Structure formats: C-alpha cells, structure tokens
Amino acid sequence: MSRTTALALTMASALTLAACAPSQNDTPAENGGNETSNETGDAGAAGGGDPVKVGIIYSETGPLAAYGKQFKEGLEAGLDYATEGSGEVEGQAIELTYRDDAGNPDTAVAAAKDLIGQDYKIMGGTVVSGIAVAMAEQAAQNEILYISGPAATDAVTGINDYTFRSGRQSLQDVATAAAFLPEDGGKIVVLAQDNAFGQGNFAAVQAVLGGEGAEVESVLVPEDATEFTSFARQVVDADPDLIFVAWAGASAGNMWQSLDQQSVFDAAPVVTGLADSATFAAYGPAADKISFLNHYFPGAVDTEANKALVEHVEEAGGTPDLFTVDGFVMGQMIVQAVAEGDPTDVNSMVDALAGWEFEGPKGPMSIRESDHALIQPMFTVKLNQDGDAWVPELIETVSGEDTAPPEASGR
CATH class of the missing domain: 3.40.50.2300 (Response regulator)
Known part of the structure; x- marks a missing residue:
C-alpha cells in the first residue's frame, strides 16, 4: 500500500454514520x-x-x-x-x-x-x-x-x-456506497465541509470507490457557511452519477433544504449515513429522497x-x-x-x-x-413517513465480502 493510500485510509476514520446525520441535542452531563x-x-x-x-x-x-x-x-x-x-x-x-x-x-x-x-x-x-x-x-x-x-x-x-x-469501521460505510453506483463506476461528487472531517471523507471515497474505478470530485464548503445555494448548484453542474454527502453539525438542516430547493435529488442518487432513530425527523422533507448507508436497524x-x-x-x-x-x-x-x-x-x-x-x-x-x-453485512436503507414518524425500510443487504476494508498493515 502506498503512503498516499495509507494516509487516505487513515483520514477515512473521520467518517461515522452518526456524524453524517443532522446534529442531535445531546448535552454533556453537569x-x-x-x-x-x-x-x-x-x-x-x-x-x-x-x-x-x-x-x-x-x-x-x-x-x-x-x-x-x-x-x-x-x-x-x-x-x-x-x-x-x-x-x-x-x-x-x-x-x-x-x-x-x-x-x-x-x-x-x-x-x-x-x-x-x-x-x-x-x-x-x-x-x-x-x-x-x-x-x-x-x-x-x-x-x-x-x-x-x-x-x-x-x-x-x-x-x-x-x-x-x-x-x-468507516471504510465499510464508504464501501457500502458502491451499491448505488453504475457498474462502470461512474462519477461521484463528495459534498462535505472543508475541514478535517470533510477532507477525510473525500479521501476515503477516493481510496475506496476511486480505487474501484469511479471518478471522484469534491465540493468542499467552508465550515462557517450558512448559505448553500451556490454549492448545491456546483454539485448539479458537475453532472454526477452519485452524490456522497458527509456533514456534521447544526447547519445540516439548512444544507439539506438547499439541496432540495436546487433539485439536487433529481440530478443523481444522494447518499449519506443513517444515524440513530433520534435523528430521522431532522432531514425534513428531503428524508424520503435520500439513499442511506446503514450499519444496523432492528428491522x-x-x-x-x-x-x-x-x-x-x-x-x-x-x-x-x-x-x-x-x-x-x-x-x-x-x-x-x-x-x-x-x-x-x-x-x-x-x-x-x-x-x-x-x-x-x-x-x-x-x-x-x-x-x-x-x-459483516451492511445495509442500504430509505426512510418512509408514517404519520409523524419516519421508519427505515431495507433496500439491500450488502455482503461482508463486498464491504470488507482493505487489509491493514500496522501490526
């Protein structure tokens, strides 16, 4: 494994399914x-x-x-x-x-x-x-x-x-996204914040999915941005086959709203990680338009x-x-x-x-x-609204062999 690839795989550890979701109102104990x-x-x-x-x-x-x-x-x-x-x-x-x-x-x-x-x-x-x-x-x-x-x-x-x-581990999350790609790999645009977290996700997608033949580009957004229309347009203009979103923090709700308003969901499948059930409602009207990577849900x-x-x-x-x-x-x-x-x-x-x-x-x-x-197996999921609740529905089970991370060489 080259030093560049090794660095990318190390940076990929920044990705978690929880962090891809809208932020929660967890409060540290007093x-x-x-x-x-x-x-x-x-x-x-x-x-x-x-x-x-x-x-x-x-x-x-x-x-x-x-x-x-x-x-x-x-x-x-x-x-x-x-x-x-x-x-x-x-x-x-x-x-x-x-x-x-x-x-x-x-x-x-x-x-x-x-x-x-x-x-x-x-x-x-x-x-x-x-x-x-x-x-x-x-x-x-x-x-x-x-x-x-x-x-x-x-x-x-x-x-x-x-x-x-x-x-x-994070690389298994990224590998699961391959289930949404065309057979020839296609073009992936990573929409992420321009910080260590976002850059790490971009590196991970390059290492895992780029390594399988996909063309990978990024649209990186300043961490303090509050207006996302121009970035959403950049994603659409790139003409992607898959859009990989890695986002964390309080701005997530506005970001998803901007993607919806700029018809990003009509451009290509939009993929992100599905976190725990407390976050399901936070995606707003875009929830049923997102294709989710998932580690586990009871159903x-x-x-x-x-x-x-x-x-x-x-x-x-x-x-x-x-x-x-x-x-x-x-x-x-x-x-x-x-x-x-x-x-x-x-x-x-x-x-x-x-x-x-x-x-x-x-x-x-x-x-x-x-x-x-x-x-281990991983899952692709969509959210369906049931009254006031959002309920995950299984799209596909992706085998452990297909999501296995590259072999680590640190030991």
Missing part, C-alpha cells in the same frame, strides 16, 4: 463526566470457578451518552444470548465492571489503568474513536485483551495483536440473534437502535474468548477470537485473522 460507576452485571452469581472480570469503559455521560446507553443494553443482551441465560461460561460467571469515560480519553485511560492494576485481563467499550485508539495503546502496553465497541475509526483495525472491534434482518437482541432490550425497557448491535456482538466475543481460550492467558483468548466465524444479529460475521477487522 459533572463533566469525571465520576465513574462500578457496577456488577447480572452474571455475577457464584459459579464453579472464580468470576471472569471484564472492565467496560463507555460513555455513561457526556455528548455521546445516548450511544453509550444503546451499547450497554446490547452488551447485556449479547452476554445473555451467548451464555444461554446463565451469565456463565463453564461455571465461571462473567462479571462486568462499568466505568464512565464521559467522552474524554484521559478519563478513559485513567479508568483502564485502575482496572488493569486490579488484574483485569479483558476490557471493552467506548463509542468515541479517540478513546478507542487510546485504549488500544493500553492493551498493547499491558498485554490485555481489548474489544472496541461502536467507535468507527479505521485506526483500530490492525493496530496491535491485542485489539479487536465489535462494530463496523433489517430476521436472524435468531437479532430476535434475541430485540426481545432482551425491549423487556428491559429499552429500544434497540444503531449501536445496540455492537454491544451484543461484544457480548458474543467475550464469551468466545473465555470459552475457547483461558481467561488467565490473554494470548489464548486472542487466538480464540482471531479468525472466528459466527452468526451475529446482522447475519454471518467473521474476524479477519490478519488484522482483526470485523467482516
């Missing part, structure tokens, strides 16, 4: 996320051996607390499913200790060091990409098993021998694992959403590591996960042995 919680999961009952202690560091508070809640609910559902309701693996209880990262890498690392000092050999969690990278560094330094959660940064894949992921699949996910979360009073699945898969991975490895021997647990093929809520999944990428 305590600034400095407090942590220590909680034992339901699996803490005494079994035939010492409990297997697992440290879970996630956003209980902070800007992404809503995503942290989804992840935690999914994790507990996944552990329940993978242990057939016992919370134990061969008589050993899986004991979860939760710590709040509050969206802050320093807070997360401090919590990780504390738990590692207490001889925790398995760590998991976080919805924040910067925290996932910091946690991966701790895993390598201390030789413990770390499973990243919903954090989409590509940097986690292949970072070291001790790090895995239970969610998708996308009809697998045994997904039925168990939905049932467990709803019975507990929650609602399955975008990142619930990443927690569920982490539960499956923890049980696999303990069942097929030795919870006192980290290398044996690493070996138990590398190359593992299994059925997750989304369907067939596998952990690529060479770099620990999680190969």
Whole structure:
C-alpha cells in the first residue's frame, strides 16, 4: 500500500454514520463526566470457578451518552444470548465492571489503568474513536485483551495483536456506497465541509470507490457557511452519477433544504449515513429522497440473534437502535474468548477470537485473522413517513465480502 493510500485510509476514520446525520441535542452531563460507576452485571452469581472480570469503559455521560446507553443494553443482551441465560461460561460467571469515560480519553485511560492494576485481563467499550485508539495503546502496553465497541475509526483495525472491534469501521460505510453506483463506476461528487472531517471523507471515497474505478470530485464548503445555494448548484453542474454527502453539525438542516430547493435529488442518487432513530425527523422533507448507508436497524434482518437482541432490550425497557448491535456482538466475543481460550492467558483468548466465524444479529460475521477487522453485512436503507414518524425500510443487504476494508498493515 502506498503512503498516499495509507494516509487516505487513515483520514477515512473521520467518517461515522452518526456524524453524517443532522446534529442531535445531546448535552454533556453537569459533572463533566469525571465520576465513574462500578457496577456488577447480572452474571455475577457464584459459579464453579472464580468470576471472569471484564472492565467496560463507555460513555455513561457526556455528548455521546445516548450511544453509550444503546451499547450497554446490547452488551447485556449479547452476554445473555451467548451464555444461554446463565451469565456463565463453564461455571465461571462473567462479571462486568462499568466505568464512565464521559467522552474524554484521559478519563478513559485513567479508568483502564485502575482496572488493569486490579488484574483485569479483558476490557471493552467506548463509542468515541479517540478513546478507542487510546485504549488500544493500553492493551498493547499491558498485554490485555481489548474489544472496541461502536467507535468507527479505521485506526483500530490492525493496530496491535491485542485489539479487536465489535462494530463496523468507516471504510465499510464508504464501501457500502458502491451499491448505488453504475457498474462502470461512474462519477461521484463528495459534498462535505472543508475541514478535517470533510477532507477525510473525500479521501476515503477516493481510496475506496476511486480505487474501484469511479471518478471522484469534491465540493468542499467552508465550515462557517450558512448559505448553500451556490454549492448545491456546483454539485448539479458537475453532472454526477452519485452524490456522497458527509456533514456534521447544526447547519445540516439548512444544507439539506438547499439541496432540495436546487433539485439536487433529481440530478443523481444522494447518499449519506443513517444515524440513530433520534435523528430521522431532522432531514425534513428531503428524508424520503435520500439513499442511506446503514450499519444496523432492528428491522433489517430476521436472524435468531437479532430476535434475541430485540426481545432482551425491549423487556428491559429499552429500544434497540444503531449501536445496540455492537454491544451484543461484544457480548458474543467475550464469551468466545473465555470459552475457547483461558481467561488467565490473554494470548489464548486472542487466538480464540482471531479468525472466528459466527452468526451475529446482522447475519454471518467473521474476524479477519490478519488484522482483526470485523467482516459483516451492511445495509442500504430509505426512510418512509408514517404519520409523524419516519421508519427505515431495507433496500439491500450488502455482503461482508463486498464491504470488507482493505487489509491493514500496522501490526
């Protein structure tokens, strides 16, 4: 892989499905996320051996607390499913200790060091990409098993021998967009903000879809822009076959309105990432004109694992959403590591996960042995209005093979 391509793939870590959506009204907790919680999961009952202690560091508070809640609910559902309701693996209880990262890498690392000092050999969690990278560094330094959660940064894949992921990565989001392209590749225009996020998305589309033969151009918008008519016209005038939108922040609503007013949706399919259900209504009248890339929504699949996910979360009073699945898969991975490895021997647990093929809520999944990428199906979706609500509808399931990221070479 050339240094230019490697840089592009690194920049691609800026893309997340959540960030492509209109901004949410998440408010950081008043305590600034400095407090942590220590909680034992339901699996803490005494079994035939010492409990297997697992440290879970996630956003209980902070800007992404809503995503942290989804992840935690999914994790507990996944552990329940993978242990057939016992919370134990061969008589050993899986004991979860939760710590709040509050969206802050320093807070997360401090919590990780504390738990590692207490001889925790398995760590998991976080919805924040910067925290996932910091946690991966701790895993390598201390030789413990770390499973990243919903954090989409590509940097986690292949970072070291001790790090895995239970969610998708940004390059899989971009690869899913190929489902909307003509067979000959065609021309893609990336509409994005002129900042690291937008430039990273442009680089990712160039690396992934440009690498498959598509012609890729960009329309980059100043981050402080409030009027988008001229940029919308630039997109139309470029005569694209596909329009890839990467946008984050409070200006998203006005941006989508301008695209609609300038008939951008008549020029070519417009693709962006579908975030969690709280954002569905924020696209406004343009919602049913957008083609969405999607990591997960509860109605996308009809697998045994997904039925168990939905049932467990709803019975507990929650609602399955975008990142619930990443927690569920982490539960499956923890049980696999303990069942097929030795919870006192980290290398044996690493070996138990590398190359593992299994059925997750989304369907067939596998952990690529060479770099620990999680190969998984992805989805294309549209939103339909049902009264005052917007409901996702599956267009196509894109196989894990077709969305597999390029092999990372960092390890």
